[in-house]
Amino acid sequence: MIQVAINGYGTIGKRVADAVRAQPDMEVVGVAKTRPNFEAETAVEKGYPLYAAIEDRIELFDDAGIELAGTVDELVAAADVVVDACPSGIGADNVEMYREHDTPALLQGGEDADAADVSFNARANFDETTGTDVARVVSCNTTGLSRLVAPLEEEYGIEKVRATLVRRGGDPAQTGRGPINDILPNPVSLPSHHGPDVNTIFPDLAIDTLGLKVPATLMHTHSINVELESTPDAAEVRDLLESQSRTFVIDEHMAIDGAGKLKEYAQDVGRPRADIWENCIWGESITMEGNDLYLFQAIHQESDVVPENVDAVRAILGESDAAESIETTNEALGMGI
């Protein structure tokens, strides 16, 4: 069993922990956290050994009556691999500690690409991660774009991608984040950094992205244009996207108009935390105009990277090939909504 440590038990970290535990070949050796809030309490209830990420704060856990298993250093030492899910920027700072312990590490998309040896997407470049020390699972948006680009590139060839990312302002529990009533070009300067991030996975892809931030918390929504090198009809493209294991093509009769109903559907079918790991593509939106493909997809920012982290664990340790890992992960989680 692969011993996996999770450093940073927040939005991403807690989901990765549960997904790792669900795998037949992995075990959660422990999780590290900085503050004794409701998430810490839940970690303990779930039986995850809890480690203090910052020594000075050990006392706070004591005060809250939450038992600790040790410090993050001990956790990293005990692990075969560490998944770092700390807030943006802190992951890069932690790399030195991981290297000192010779523990392979996965960073998240909040870190700069050059903080890691390689950037990772299971569908697109699994093998490049094997044998590296530090890999970065790309961000929720880049993951969503990569899953779309990969089959289109393989099947039809891509001239250029132009994508407008209408991003949620904050996650549902991030009460300090706005805007309350605005649509913010973000970043204002174009093209946005999201395109270059996709290039860490597809170095030769022509892609320009534009980002905005709006007062919504549930999912990002991508307005996508792909100029293809050939001219399949829309039905063919839809078939192709339906055949992918991590995309969900929303059927017209479901009457799903946005992220609210998508999450409601995920709740209804019993998904843990109502997570939607798949790209959600509106079937009705898939359209070809000449060689211009258009579509809308919604991306659940809190969870689409979770199966990717699981695969990246196997990739960095060289424990599996892409197809086998993806299948194992999917089956263990119950992918396919």
Next chain:
Amino acid sequence: MIQVAINGYGTIGKRVADAVRAQPDMEVVGVAKTRPNFEAETAVEKGYPLYAAIEDRIELFDDAGIELAGTVDELVAAADVVVDACPSGIGADNVEMYREHDTPALLQGGEDADAADVSFNARANFDETTGTDVARVVSCNTTGLSRLVAPLEEEYGIEKVRATLVRRGGDPAQTGRGPINDILPNPVSLPSHHGPDVNTIFPDLAIDTLGLKVPATLMHTHSINVELESTPDAAEVRDLLESQSRTFVIDEHMAIDGAGKLKEYAQDVGRPRADIWENCIWGESITMEGNDLYLFQAIHQESDVVPENVDAVRAILGESDAAESIETTNEALGMGI
């Protein structure tokens, strides 16, 4: 096994169906719906026999490839009791059908009190429902207020309740509802109808309520003042509220500041649909000033009435007493967060 039909399989109906199925003494004999959307699909996947609520629409289900078990009339005939969870106003119209079939029926809080023989809250007036033909499980807000009033009244006596209900504008999937950026006195005329609704449960209670509507979807929040007949200290009141089976007193160390984190916590502990059946009372807010008690509570509008519906099934059939039913319901659902 009590055969329970659910007519109206939406926000409330689908939750009641799952809660009924979880009970040791009940079975879902079928659910009725009007439209073949994602909820209809999920009903079928869950193995609930699906009945057409409106004959004209049978074809629509056929078109969507969703199999029907019959019409709502057949469903009501086959049931020991029917839980009506149709949109406001339709429940009252359905009463005639239920009476024709001699099937005892539960309505929801969207119906006027006089559409039913009695209004129901498990904690406060379970027995009054036994033997009636039609009972009404009071609304989410009235349920939340009743659970608070009952122990306070018993323990300290109540001079008067004054409550401001800051209500969510719509449920998360109700994309057509506003406001987007406003705080609406609603209703404008005072006191609001919520007080008289509480009086259907506590006829002699002095209570004045004020309602507002705001751009939030997760939970209602109540700003509560109760003038007590005695002057316990805040710690005592907190103990009392912690001892109730359907209230959750939020501890300070959990660092939960609103509905977003409450729902996140519910997700993390694995609650189905992240439902919170309990009144959520901020421990830190419980305060006594003279004989004035103040506190904040959040009410999950989509689910607090669910355990009440389950109890009301037993109450109307005379199958149990209050304490036993509440305990059975709580245990089957996993009440107590």
Next chain:
Amino acid sequence: MIQVAINGYGTIGKRVADAVRAQPDMEVVGVAKTRPNFEAETAVEKGYPLYAAIEDRIELFDDAGIELAGTVDELVAAADVVVDACPSGIGADNVEMYREHDTPALLQGGEDADAADVSFNARANFDETTGTDVARVVSCNTTGLSRLVAPLEEEYGIEKVRATLVRRGGDPAQTGRGPINDILPNPVSLPSHHGPDVNTIFPDLAIDTLGLKVPATLMHTHSINVELESTPDAAEVRDLLESQSRTFVIDEHMAIDGAGKLKEYAQDVGRPRADIWENCIWGESITMEGNDLYLFQAIHQESDVVPENVDAVRAILGESDAAESIETTNEALGMGI
């Protein structure tokens, strides 16, 4: 003086009334309304003769103590031209009445293109309206796109426009409109109807549009891609756009990040109703990648069509040419922020 009637005194109608009054060659002969709310009261205070749009409702105005000048029929008869600013769909129904009175009429963008003889944008096709009976001032979004397309087409030639319209869910006072917390592909089917609407102004333009709706009320925001036929640099394009009389290029030092600050700026400089008649284009966003131009623009849905309506009055009556009318309108209003 041109005698202008305004039928429908709501968001658009009241602004057109004030803009007409500000013109040296026009007079408001009266405004028609259906309900005696605060807007009716203000119309009277401003000295606009108020006509009842619906006879049955005359009594309501009496009850509210608001004096009427007559019925809409009398108003249309007295006018040289009528600006119809009724809710979508009603304008088309009114055309018969306007034709009966032989009064030239302007409809708004909520009406279908074929309800009118021609669609109008001052910058792009002023002359085509002269001599028609019924012209349609295109919608806020189409107006915003047309103002951008016209100079780019003239100066550089356009291969294709691809635009994602991130639309506000409702106007600030429309409390019944959502969504509260969602990003809705709207319409879901692609390309959206906005492109064909632009083609009513530029019949030969290649344009594909995608629309979304978000929980914001202040302005629409457009994420724009224009494939040009030549390759100017970004600074040149910026100069071109700065030289237009109805675009406002937001300078970096102003630190304006969205619609909130734009409206605040409009308030600060004393714009009536904080209206922004101009397309607001973020200077920093104007970018060329090869022959792909990218930029963000915000469109004040409530007011960008107002100067266009004023010009359309002159156009339909053949009272002026485009350049002269635009200059008169701009000067009277104080265009140029």
Next chain:
Amino acid sequence: MIQVAINGYGTIGKRVADAVRAQPDMEVVGVAKTRPNFEAETAVEKGYPLYAAIEDRIELFDDAGIELAGTVDELVAAADVVVDACPSGIGADNVEMYREHDTPALLQGGEDADAADVSFNARANFDETTGTDVARVVSCNTTGLSRLVAPLEEEYGIEKVRATLVRRGGDPAQTGRGPINDILPNPVSLPSHHGPDVNTIFPDLAIDTLGLKVPATLMHTHSINVELESTPDAAEVRDLLESQSRTFVIDEHMAIDGAGKLKEYAQDVGRPRADIWENCIWGESITMEGNDLYLFQAIHQESDVVPENVDAVRAILGESDAAESIETTNEALGMGI
């Protein structure tokens, strides 16, 4: 003419500047700002001499091509009185500078009461400020509550006030503030600090307040209960409130359901910045139950303190009595909507 300096030219400061300029007995000697954004530009356009609040930043203004008149020290020296409208906390730090220059100063409600010699509300305690060095114009919420309390106390006597303040999350241009989709008890501990702040104006008043924060930007809304010492009927109370010069009782026929329509009305009647200086009380909501008065009022956080600042200038300099100052201010501004 009283020479008034404004230190901190933001939301409050720029409004106070315009209000001061509108007075017959005052002049704006200059305004001080820290950053060369759109507000700085507008200050210059309006002809307010602009001073640098922080020396290190002078260069930034130069870069933006915005001319400065000097530093804040010079400004304070030149003024008869300074209105400090810096962000919370900075005002208190500035007091030393004002004392050094012997320039009487007004702080805003974001400062602690003990940063000033006295707290000020024109209607309630004008005279107490005369002759002090530093007075604090109480916050928007406290101003709104004080205006309500004063006439009720005088006319009927007050047993106790209980108020729930449903507060906007941020001002319209504050895009960094949340929550996006939540209702936050804020502060969680009760009663909130707003009650004691009202006691700086009415030391003997029994008042308990509860605060919440919601995703809205336009106005605060207060849900009010006042236990009176006598039992007037609702119509009498309404008359009393209508007779006050800084309250606006919203009539039923206006069909105003919230802050969106209130601000729209203010726009329509041509209020500068659509400001509403008055407490906006829903007439229909004014209700007596026994000796319990209930009502809803909306408070425009950005502007209700503006006339109070103007009055406080006269009060601290001993230039007028309350009645005369209020009348002058009201007339100059056009109070009474």
